[in-house]
Every structure is written in C-alpha cells, then in structure tokens.
Amino acid sequence: MHPTIEQVTQDIIERSHKERNAYLKYIDAQAEKAPVRSHMQCANLAHAFAACPIAEKQDLAETPKPNIAIVSSYNDMLSAHQPYKDAPDIIKEAIREAGGVAQFAAGVPAMCDGVTQGQPGMELSLFSRDLIAMATAIGMSHNTFDGALYLGVCDKIVPGLLIGALSFGHLPAVFVPAGPMPSGISNKEKARARQAYAVGKISRKELLEKEAASYHSAGTCTFYGTANSNQMMMEIMGLHLPGSSFVNPYTPLRDELTRQAARQVLKFTAMGDDYRPIARMVDEKALVNAIIGLLATGGSTNHTMHLIAIGRASGITLNWDDFDRLSKVIPQLTKIYPNGAADVNHFHQAGGMGVLIAELLKHGLLHKDILTVADEKGMDSYTKEPVLTGVKLTWKPCPEQSRNPDVLSSVEKPFAPMGGLHVMTGNLGRGVSKVSAVAEEHQIIEAPAVVFDDQEDFLAAFKRGELEKDFVAVIRFQGPRANGMPELHKLTPPLGVLQDKGFNVALVTDGRMSGASGKVPSVIHLCPECEMGGPLAKVLEGDIIALNLQTGDINVLVDEDEFNARTPIPNRANNHHYGMGREMFGHFRLGASTAETGASNLFPVD
Structure with missing residues (x-):
C-alpha cells in the first residue's frame, strides 16, 4: 500500500474515532437475529402486510423468512431511472425463489440536472440529495425489514440513498445500477453543436436534433459526469456487484445482475451466518477507495461535497485536504468525456471497472481489505467481469490489460501523473x-x-x-x-x-x-x-x-x-427564493453547511 494512502486513511480514522465509535455502537444495538417484524404488535404487522398476496401474508406472519425493502428512484422522465420500471417485479420474484419476501418500501424523488440546467429548478438540485435521504428514512422507518435494495443512478440520488441507508446501517444493503444508454453521437460533436448555437451558427432545431441524437434512449447519459461517477464509486466501494455498473439496460445480463443483487442481500442479513451491515461496509477504507476512484478517473467535482456528507452519515470526517493529498499520488488512468473523446460504454468495453481496480490494486493504490457485497470479502472479486452463459451468471477474470489504452491506461503510462x-x-x-x-x-x-x-x-x-x-x-x-x-x-x-x-x-x-x-x-x-x-x-x-x-x-x-x-x-x-417550489426550501438554504463540510442540513458542523 502506498504510504500516503496509508497515512491519509490513518488520519481519517484518528480524527473520526469518537463519532465513528458512537455511530457503530448505536448500529450494533439495532441488529436483530430474528426477523424485525417478529417484535411488532399484531395491528402494526397486519397493516404492514395488508396489501400482500395471501402467500406472502403467511410468510410475513408465520415464518422466519427475511423481508427485504426496495427503495427506488424510478420515474419515466429520467432516462437513467426509467429502466427501474420493471425492477421491483424482477426483484420480488428472485427473492421469493431464494426464500425471502420483498416489499416496495419507498419511492424517492429524482430530478434530472440535464433538464433543469440553467432553469430555476436547478436551485433545488443539491438540496434534493438531503430530501432523498429523508424520504429513504421515511420508507425504512416502518421497521419491518431485514435488508434493503437501493435503486438509483444519477447525481444527487445515489448519495441521498446512501445517506438514508446509513441511518439504517444495521441492515445489509446492495445498490442496484440501471446502466448507461448505448452510445449516440460523439460527445465532441455534441459540444461543437452547443458552441455553434451559442454564436448563432446553427438553429435551435438543429441543436435539438444533435442533443436528441446524444440523449436518445433509456439509460444513464454516457458522458462521465456525476451520474456515472456515482456508479464508479458504488462499485469501487463494494456496494455494487462486481462489473455491474456499466452494463446497458434492457439486456439479459442487466436483468440477471438485478436478480443476483436481490439474491445476494438475503445472504447478509443478521438472521444468517455472514452478517454484513452497510454500516460496517462504508468505513474509512471504503471512503478512501471512493476518493481514489474519483481521482484516477477524473470524476465529478460534486463528490467533493457528496463524499463528505456520506462520511458524516457513517460517523467519519473527511475533508478537502484528504482529496488533495491523495490527488498527488493517484495518477489519472482514464480519458472519458469531458476528459477525453470516449464515453462510458467505451470505458466498459476497454475493461472498465475490473481493469481499473486490478491496476490500482497491483500498484498498492487501493485498499484491498474492505467488506463488499460480493461473495468473497475484499476487492479481488472486483477484478472480474460478469458473463451470461445461457441463463447462468458467472464471473471471469478481466483482461490483464486494457483493451483500449487510449481510454483506459496503466499506472506505468498514465494520462497524467496526478489525480483529476x-x-x-x-x-x-x-x-x-x-x-x-x-x-x-x-x-x-x-x-x-x-x-x-x-x-x-x-x-x-x-x-x-x-x-x-x-x-x-x-x-x-x-x-x-x-x-x-x-x-x-x-x-x-x-x-x-x-x-x-x-x-x-x-x-x-x-x-x-x-x-x-x-x-x-x-x-x-x-x-x-x-x-x-x-x-x-x-x-x-x-x-x-x-x-x-x-x-x-x-x-x-x-x-x-x-x-x-x-x-x-x-x-x-x-x-431566487420564490417560484418553481423554491419558497419551500428556505430552511434548507438557511441551515446549509459549507461546501467543504458537505453542503448539508442533516449533520451538525462545529
């Protein structure tokens, strides 16, 4: 392990000692070996399963089966979240077959910065993260669940879901990606069209045709902005299944990965022998891995706020100096738009997260010994990629080197010697x-x-x-x-x-x-x-x-x-304080902490 990474991690552990221990003490006190619902009053439990089919009512009333919450950011306006439409049914079927029950616990709001960019609604965007965390907590507060699956992709949505999940950190959790849309026109061509329109060289109709050829179907936008930085971070923290972040939606592999995520969370409840609460997964090393991934890929600046807020939700204090110190030793290994011409599909085809993680591990630039949602503990599983043979999902080793070094390079030949x-x-x-x-x-x-x-x-x-x-x-x-x-x-x-x-x-x-x-x-x-x-x-x-x-x-x-x-x-x-719903967010503005402390209302800052 690189000494700077070791030292930064140790500094975070020491400065967070008091808050982290208090958080874990609370979380440990919440863990239940028996199904949580077994302690509920009959009237409460009857309300909880009133809308379930008869068989599930019997399961929830009479058997020790785990009950898994589904929290989703589905709506059919956001291209990235539209693929989640059928996910609850896929998940429920997979969990039922694996011996559990799943209930849709909450839908959280999800707004698209691409739609609101430059509009009044954009002034609600950052605060939507904390609102999503709160909505997640409301859904989980029914306290009938033994684990959870969180479905989200875009900018504030994944950080909000994760902050909310950490409030219920005694439960195991798996994050379920939806995948990027297939590549449309090149990002360079899109950027040229925008600049041409800005100086009046093309019409609004011509610009719209270019934009629609770029953002053209269901799935995440393909440039490497905050949404795809989210997906990278969830995988490098071990909260996604290995290799699952950038598999396109509406493909057999994507659906099978969703089924496997559902089956996986059942293995980690307190009722079994391999208890993995998310509070123990999102620790100092996992957060340092997230920063390293962000730096190595030239990811979104928004995560200099989101990761700090996520850390605070788990009793861990990060600061910008941690990012800066790590940036000096983490080379830039990818060229994905806006840092290059390629998009995330090209990155995935080049070897994607598996090759990136293997390269960082090989050179001591990533913590290997973290708790993940893969069967094997540690990051070795994340150097493999999923494959579907018939209907059987397996993982095979990633290629030993990038299939396209112009998009995904190596530590020996980085695109820049320091992080982005x-x-x-x-x-x-x-x-x-x-x-x-x-x-x-x-x-x-x-x-x-x-x-x-x-x-x-x-x-x-x-x-x-x-x-x-x-x-x-x-x-x-x-x-x-x-x-x-x-x-x-x-x-x-x-x-x-x-x-x-x-x-x-x-x-x-x-x-x-x-x-x-x-x-x-x-x-x-x-x-x-x-x-x-x-x-x-x-x-x-x-x-x-x-x-x-x-x-x-x-x-x-x-x-x-x-x-x-x-x-x-x-x-x-x-x-800027009235209209388009902004009048309802006055308390968010008044109570917001600084950008360097997460720009959040949820955690007090000294």
Whole structure:
C-alpha cells in the first residue's frame, strides 16, 4: 500500500474515532437475529402486510423468512431511472425463489440536472440529495425489514440513498445500477453543436436534433459526469456487484445482475451466518477507495461535497485536504468525456471497472481489505467481469490489460501523473478545480475580473459582445445559502467559444459546475461563500485574479491591507427564493453547511 494512502486513511480514522465509535455502537444495538417484524404488535404487522398476496401474508406472519425493502428512484422522465420500471417485479420474484419476501418500501424523488440546467429548478438540485435521504428514512422507518435494495443512478440520488441507508446501517444493503444508454453521437460533436448555437451558427432545431441524437434512449447519459461517477464509486466501494455498473439496460445480463443483487442481500442479513451491515461496509477504507476512484478517473467535482456528507452519515470526517493529498499520488488512468473523446460504454468495453481496480490494486493504490457485497470479502472479486452463459451468471477474470489504452491506461503510462481534482487555496478562500479536462496551456491564468451576481447577466454580456477579451468571470452568490448552489454548466458553451477564439478565460465562483464541465479552467465551491461574507464578495470589476491549477493557488492581486479593508458586497438578488417550489426550501438554504463540510442540513458542523 502506498504510504500516503496509508497515512491519509490513518488520519481519517484518528480524527473520526469518537463519532465513528458512537455511530457503530448505536448500529450494533439495532441488529436483530430474528426477523424485525417478529417484535411488532399484531395491528402494526397486519397493516404492514395488508396489501400482500395471501402467500406472502403467511410468510410475513408465520415464518422466519427475511423481508427485504426496495427503495427506488424510478420515474419515466429520467432516462437513467426509467429502466427501474420493471425492477421491483424482477426483484420480488428472485427473492421469493431464494426464500425471502420483498416489499416496495419507498419511492424517492429524482430530478434530472440535464433538464433543469440553467432553469430555476436547478436551485433545488443539491438540496434534493438531503430530501432523498429523508424520504429513504421515511420508507425504512416502518421497521419491518431485514435488508434493503437501493435503486438509483444519477447525481444527487445515489448519495441521498446512501445517506438514508446509513441511518439504517444495521441492515445489509446492495445498490442496484440501471446502466448507461448505448452510445449516440460523439460527445465532441455534441459540444461543437452547443458552441455553434451559442454564436448563432446553427438553429435551435438543429441543436435539438444533435442533443436528441446524444440523449436518445433509456439509460444513464454516457458522458462521465456525476451520474456515472456515482456508479464508479458504488462499485469501487463494494456496494455494487462486481462489473455491474456499466452494463446497458434492457439486456439479459442487466436483468440477471438485478436478480443476483436481490439474491445476494438475503445472504447478509443478521438472521444468517455472514452478517454484513452497510454500516460496517462504508468505513474509512471504503471512503478512501471512493476518493481514489474519483481521482484516477477524473470524476465529478460534486463528490467533493457528496463524499463528505456520506462520511458524516457513517460517523467519519473527511475533508478537502484528504482529496488533495491523495490527488498527488493517484495518477489519472482514464480519458472519458469531458476528459477525453470516449464515453462510458467505451470505458466498459476497454475493461472498465475490473481493469481499473486490478491496476490500482497491483500498484498498492487501493485498499484491498474492505467488506463488499460480493461473495468473497475484499476487492479481488472486483477484478472480474460478469458473463451470461445461457441463463447462468458467472464471473471471469478481466483482461490483464486494457483493451483500449487510449481510454483506459496503466499506472506505468498514465494520462497524467496526478489525480483529476485539486484543492485551490489563497486569499479568495478554499475551492476545488477539475484539472483533468483542462489542457495544460490553459491551467495558469492571470486576467482582470468581470463580476456578475447571476449567470443570466453573464450570458447577456456574452451576447452583447462585451466579453471578447481575456478575463476571469466571477459569479457570486451561488453558494448553498444564497440560492441552493445550482450548477453553472450553462456557462460552458460561451466560455468554450471564447477560449477557442484564443482568449484566456476562467471561471471563479462559490457555486458548482456540472460533472460534465471540463475544458475551461474553473475554481468552484469557494468557501466561505459570498452569502456568508466570503472574500469573493470583495472582488471588484477589473481586479486581477491569478489562478494556477497546477500549484493549487487562487488569489486576487490586490494590496493585502486594501483588500482586507473592503466590505463584502451584500447579495441584492431577491428572485431566487420564490417560484418553481423554491419558497419551500428556505430552511434548507438557511441551515446549509459549507461546501467543504458537505453542503448539508442533516449533520451538525462545529
């Protein structure tokens, strides 16, 4: 094991000792060898199985069969979650045949950032994670279950499901992916169309045709944004079955993997001999593995918040310094859009998660000894890939090396010597930058600030032709407490246009960017946020801002005494708290912690 990984892990264990022990003590007290429902009052139990078929009523009333909860984010508007429509029936049949009972415990809300991008609804997106966690807890609170299956894919949904699951950490849990849609037009072609539309070279109809050829069927979007970063993380933490994350939906293999996930959770209940509660699976080593996977693949910056919130749900304190220290020793091993031309289907075909995990294990860059949902404990099972022979599901060893080294490389020949995310620090606070998709010639910028308090104002200035120059766009009051921290991905096409024209441009904000954002240098998640008096609220039009993505420095080049004497400009916007449901989320905004502590309402932060 690489000494830096060992040291970071040990530091996390030591700083989390008190909270982690308190969490595990509570979880251990909840475990029941007998079916949980056996302790229920008759009236409670009768309510719990009133809608079940006669045979299942008898099972739940009279036998020691385990009862498995299904919690799903299905809706038929989200392409990624539409394949879950038939999953409950598949799961129930598989569990019934394996000697258990399954009940659909809860449906959780699931919104699509691709639909709400640049719209008012995007201001609910980040908070939907905590709402999903709460909805998960409500479904599980009936306390009749001995295990759970969690069905989710996209941005805030998997982190929300996992946070909710950890509140019931005494139960075993398996996460069930749905898989990506088949490849459509290339991501480069899609990006070119967006930039062409931004400068009026193609019509709305032409752009829509390109977008529809990219997002064209059921399944996860194929670029490597937050949704597919979720899937990578669930597998590298051992919460998915090996090799299951990127199998396309509506295929025989996909359906059989769903059946196997259902059968698998039955093996790990407290009623059996191989009890594996999710509280014990999501430990310090598993979370470090998740960070390593994120860095090695150039994954989404959103997980610099989500993983911290997940850690807090399991009594573990992560911080951005952990990401930064690991980034210095984890090489970038993939080139998946926006970090390259390929999509996740190409990554999967190249050997996918099995080859990636094997490569990291071989070089001591991943914790091997974690508890997983595979039959064999540890990560060795995750160096295999699933195959279907007739109707029989088995796993075979992955290829010893990538089938396509232009998409999935090796530690000996990485695409970059360090991970794809850097922590940025300086007199503008602390933030995050995704380096993996930014060309080296654009990683160091020094230019005057152009300051906006709303992304729409930036877009209007672009359309007026006022941004044909070198500049650093400062977009203020975009943090969790200001307006819910919407993604600012709508800014990517115009910034890309200006960069392609030869201008040195960058983005600095206390808001977020999409997991799909890439080639324009940006420093995001700046803390403290402007709403809390952060230093970004002191920046004036024309101030020179210097950012260096290679060294992790972000500074405004103003005399220190002068800058300190400035009063932060207050947030004068009042149009982000009402309409499209935003008026109901005031308490989420007021109670949100910082981006660096997970941007959450659910866990108190000192």
